[in-house]
Amino acid sequence: MGGFLLFICESGIDCMKESVNLISKLPGTGTTIFAVMTALANEHKALNMAQGFPDFNCPAELVERVNHWMKKGMNQYAPMPGVPVLREKIAQKTEKLYSAAYDPGTEVTVVGGGTLALYCAISAIVRENDEVIIIEPAYDSYIPAIELNGGKPVFSKLKYPGFQIDWQEIKKLINFRTRAILINTPHNPAGMAMSAQDMAMLEKLTENTDIVIISDEVYEHILFDGLEHQSVARYPKLASRSFIISSFGKTYHTTGWKMGYVLAPEKLSTEFRKIYQYLAFSANTPIQYAYADFMENEEHYLTLSAFYQQKRDLFQQMIKGSRFKIMDCRGSYFQLLGYDKISQDGDYEMAVRLTKEQGIASVPVSVFYHDKTDNKVLRFCFAKGEETLQKAAEILCKI
Ligand code: PMP
Ligand code: GLN
Numbered sequence: 001m002g003g004f005l006l007f008i009c010e011s012g013i014d015c016m017k018e019s020v021n022l023i024s025k026l027p028g029t030g031t032t033i034f035a036v037m038t039a040l041a042n043e044h045k046a047l048n049m050a051q052g053f054p055d056f057n058c059p060a061e062l063v064e065r066v067n068h069w070m071k072k073g074m075n076q077y078a079p080m081p082g083v084p085v086l087r088e089k090i091a092q093k094t095e096k097l098y099s100a101a102y103d104p105g106t107e108v109t110v111v112g113g114g115t116l117a118l119y120c121a122i123s124a125i126v127r128e129n130d131e132v133i134i135i136e137p138a139y140d141s142y143i144p145a146i147e148l149n150g151g152k153p154v155f156s157k158l159k160y161p162g163f164q165i166d167w168q169e170i171k172k173l174i175n176f177r178t179r180a181i182l183i184n185t186p187h188n189p190a191g192m193a194m195s196a197q198d199m200a201m202l203e204k205l206t207e208n209t210d211i212v213i214i215s216d217e218v219y220e221h222i223l224f225d226g227l228e229h230q231s232v233a234r235y236p237k238l239a240s241r242s243f244i245i246s247s248f249g250k251t252y253h254t255t256g257w258k259m260g261y262v263l264a265p266e267k268l269s270t271e272f273r274k275i276y277q278y279l280a281f282s283a284n285t286p287i288q289y290a291y292a293d294f295m296e297n298e299e300h301y302l303t304l305s306a307f308y309q310q311k312r313d314l315f316q317q318m319i320k321g322s323r324f325k326i327m328d329c330r331g332s333y334f335q336l337l338g339y340d341k342i343s344q345d346g347d348y349e350m351a352v353r354l355t356k357e358q359g360i361a362s363v364p365v366s367v368f369y370h371d372k373t374d375n376k377v378l379r380f381c382f383a384k385g386e387e388t389l390q391k392a393a394e395i396l397c398k399i
Contacts, residue, residue, distance in 0.1 A: 026144055033140060033367045040352065041361035047392055050351070050361040052188065052333060054383040058253040059300065065290035078285040080277050082110025082261065086292040090261055093295065100233035106266045109273055112283040113258035114218045114247035119145045120279060121214050121243040121262060122180070124271040126151035130179035132214075133170060137368030139188055139216065151179065153370070160375055161327060161338075163190040167201040174205060181206070184216040185230060186223055186331025189365055189379040193223055193331040194230045203237050212268065213238060218247035218260065221304040223331040224312060233263065240265055243272065248291055250333075251301050253383075257287055308333055308382075311389065315382045318393030333383040336365065340376040342399060347374050354378075360395045 030036075037050035048055075057063075081087065087104035094100055094108075102108050111117040118141055126132060128150035134142055136157050146153045156169045170181070183202070185194035206213065215232045223229055232238040247260035262272060294300070315335060316326055325338030343350055347364035355361040362378040382389060 025148060029144055033363055037351065037355070037361050037363055040355050044356050044359065044361075046355045046359040046361045047388060047395070048361050049380040049382070049384070049388075049392055050355075050363045052381045052383065053255040054253045055388050056253065056385050059294070061297075062252060062254070062290055062294045065293045066286050069286035069289040074286050074289055076285065078110075078282040078288055080282050081273060082108070082283065083285065083288045083292065086110055086288045086295075087261075089292050089295045090263075093298075094233055094263060098231045098233040100231075100236075100239055100263075102233075102263045103266065107264060107269050109262045109264075109269060109276065110283050110288055111260055111262055111276060112280050113249065114216070114245050114260040115141050116258075116276075116280060117243075117245045117247075117260050117262045118142065118214065118216065120272050120275045121245065121264075121268075122146055122151070123149050123275045124268070125212050126179055129177065131173075131175070131177040132179055133173050133181040135165060135170075135183060136370065136373070137189055137365055138182070139184060140368065142182055143370065152177075154178075155370055157369070157373070158187075158190055158192060163187070163192040163328075165194070165198055165201075167198075167205065171205055174209070174211070178209070178211055180212040180214055182214045182216065183232075186219040188219065188332050189334050189336065189363065189368055191327065191329035191332050191334055191336060193227050196230060199230050199232070199235050199238065202232075203235060206241060207237070211241065213242040215242050215244045217244055218250050219332040220246060221251050221301045222308050222333055223305050224309045225330065227330055229331075243268055251304060252291070252294070257284070259283055259287055259291070311382045311384070314386065315380075315389050315393065318390065319396050322393075322397045323399065324396060327377065333381055335380045335382050336377050337362075337380060337396070338375070338377050344376070347376055347378060350376075351378055354399070358395050358399060360392055 034051040038048055041048040087108040090108050091102050091104040094102055122145040126146055126149040130151045131154050132146045132151050134153045134155055136155050143153050154173050156166055159166055217231055220229045232242045233244055244263040249255035312329055323341050327336040329335050347366050351362050351364040362380050365377045365379055366372045366374040
């Protein structure tokens with residue numbers, strides 16, 4: 001039975017409206033931290049180093065290409081798995097970078113953003129009571145996607161403070177219920193990057209099992225100090241059991257365009273597409289053509305690591321004299337800063353206080369742990385212009 005609420009109708013006459021009884025499907029879930037911190041930053045006119053997005057524009061040529069295809073009339077539905085020319089370009093790039101062959105017809109799917117791609121991949125394979133191993137700290141969309149599909153996330157923490165993967169622990173977590181392992185490299189928020197040894201361990205642990213790997217590689221082009229991206233695509237045994245998720249938003253400074261793609265062997269891609277076709281059907285058409293044109297410019301993604309390394313180095317250099325502890329950052333555009341020499345407040349409280357009182361917004365890292373592990377660390381996005389980085393450093397050095 002529903003309850004009753006009293007409403008004043010437009011006519012001014014009181015009327016009774018029945019409220020529905022609703023049991024939340026995600027009772028423990030609130031609003032994502034990215035929305036919360038961005039709203040708080042805007043409210044207090046603080047520098048938004050919280051949500052991960054560039055504060056500079058994407059290449060003008062890319063915008064020109066979108067306009068071009070819009071004016072040309074490419075404004076209707078794209079084919080469900082993406083426009084063929086873009087899928088071909090993606091397959092060629094993957095072959096060139098990772099020596100992996102994916103069939104653009106059956107194994108490459110263009111999707112409206114990495115988040116949607118992750119959801120579809122999880123939904124395609126996870127059934128009631130299946131376990132999915134998650135490595136924490138973990139991006140916040142993983143757990144709800146697993147739970148909405150009846151699955152059970154099981155957790156292994158990156159060792160703190162080095163953020164290495166604990167393979168012994170993962171080995172112990174694997175059992176007959178393990179449906180998938182979710183990895184993320186380069187890692188948000190830890191800035192960790194998986195090594196060839198990590199991939200060898202993953203290969204060994206999944207050999208002769210039916211475990212699927214969901215490999216979140218949205219920061220594949222942002223690695224520092226000469227490190228190479230360890231895509232699962234490079235490892236045929238891993239690739240044969242993997243969904244690879246990539247996002248154009250990170251690579252082309254276009255997070256607001258929400259477009260990414262998924263690479264997976266045909267058997268997995270077929271199941272993925274069965275879900276995707278009814279969640280979205282297809283992604284934005286003129287933007288797909290524009291990316292296909294712009295991908296000709298290999299320079300853009302081949303120099304992205306150097307572009308962001310310069311920002312990381314500048315930011316680190318400018319806050320060297322502060323009381324924050326600068327943690328290692330090997331990839332992604334996030335810098336973790338420890339503040340235990342400054343305050344013993346919880347990290348959420350600290351992030352809110354810095355936003356309101358000091359005018360700088362960050363993300364408390366405890367939100368990426370199911371048990372809210374609080375190492376007194378905040379995440380700052382350095383995908384920002386020099387002026388923003390300078391202002392941020394000035395504030396941080398005064399704290
Ligand atoms: N995974 C990770 C680790 C991310 O940081 C992001 C960024 N939002 C995504 C997935 C999702 O990417 P997209 O913005 O394309 O949905
Ligand atoms: N990936 C970005 C981050 O980690 C933002 C994601 C979002 O706003 N949903 O901050």
